[in-house]
Amino acid sequence: MTSTPGSAGRTAATTPPPSEPSPRVRRFSRAERWVHRTTAALMLLCVVTAACLYIPGLAELVGRRHLVVTLHEWSGLLLPAPFLLGLASRPFRKDLGRLNRFGPHDRRWLRAARRRDHSPGARPAGKFNAGQKVYAAWIAGAVLVMLGTGLLMWFTDLAPLVWRTSATFVHDWLALTIGLVLVGHMGMALADPEARRGMRTGSVERPWARREHPLWDPDKD
Numbered sequence: 001m002t003s004t005p006g007s008a009g010r011t012a013a014t015t016p017p018p019s020e021p022s023p024r025v026r027r028f029s030r031a032e033r034w035v036h037r038t039t040a041a042l043m044l045l046c047v048v049t050a051a052c053l054y055i056p057g058l059a060e061l062v063g064r065r066h067l068v069v070t071l072h073e074w075s076g077l078l079l080p081a082p083f084l085l086g087l088a089s090r091p092f093r094k095d096l097g098r099l100n101r102f103g104p105h106d107r108r109w110l111r112a113a114r115r116r117d118h119s120p121g122a123r124p125a126g127k128f129n130a131g132q133k134v135y136a137a138w139i140a141g142a143v144l145v146m147l148g149t150g151l152l153m154w155f156t157d158l159a160p161l162v163w164r165t166s167a168t169f170v171h172d173w174l175a176l177t178i179g180l181v182l183v184g185h186m187g188m189a190l191a192d193p194e195a196r197r198g199m200r201t202g203s204v205e206r207p208w209a210r211r212e213h214p215l216w217d218p219d220k221d
Contacts, residue, residue, distance in 0.1 A: 025218035031089035
C-alpha cells in the first residue's frame with residue numbers, strides 16, 4: 001500500500017503536542033477560604049477581647065469594659081456561623097469529609113511526627129495530613145465547649161450557681177489552652193509560605209503538593 005506524498009507531514013503537523021501539567025494546582029475553593037478567614041477573624045477577636053478582660057494591664061489600657069464584654073460575647077456566639085454557612089459549598093463538605101477520616105497513613109504520619117522523622121516518605125498524607133486532622137477535630141470540640149460554657153456564664157438563669165462556677169473554670173482554662181494552640185498553629189503557618197499562599201489564593205505549586213501531600217491527586221479533585 002502506497003501513501004500519498006506529504007500525508008505523513010500533514011498528520012504530524014495536526015497532532016497536538018502533549019499538554020504540560022499546570023505548575024500550580026487548586027487546593028481551596030473561594031468558599032473554603034472565606035470560612036477560614038472569617039472564623040480566624042472571629043477567633044482572634046475572641047482571644048484579644050478575653051485578654052483585655054483578664055489581664056489587668058490590658059484592661060487598664062483599653063478601658064470601656066462593657067464594650068469589650070459585648071464584643072467578646074457576640075464574636076463567640078457568631079463563631080460557628082461561618083462553618084454552618086460553609087456547608088452550602090460542595091468543596092467545603094468534601095474537604096470536611098476528608099478531615100473526618102483517619103487511615104493507616106495518618107497513624108504512620110503521627111508516629112513519624114512523634115519521632116521527629118522528616119525523612120522522605122516518612123509522613124504520607126492525603127490532601128490533609130494527620131496533624132491538620134487532629135487540630136481541626138480539637139478546635140471544633142473546643143469551640144463547642146466554649147460556646148456552651150459561655151452561654152451558661154452569659155445567661156445566669158440557665159443553670160444553678162455550681163454549674164456556672166464550673167463553667168467559668170472550664171471556660172477560662174480552655175481559653176488559655178486555645179490561645180496557646182493558636183500560637184502554635186500560626187507558627188507552623190509562618191514556617192510554610194506555600195501553605196499560606198494556598199489558603200490566600202486557593203492554589204499551590206505542584207512540587208509542593210507532591211512533596212507535602214503525596215497521596216493527594218489534585219487533578220482528580
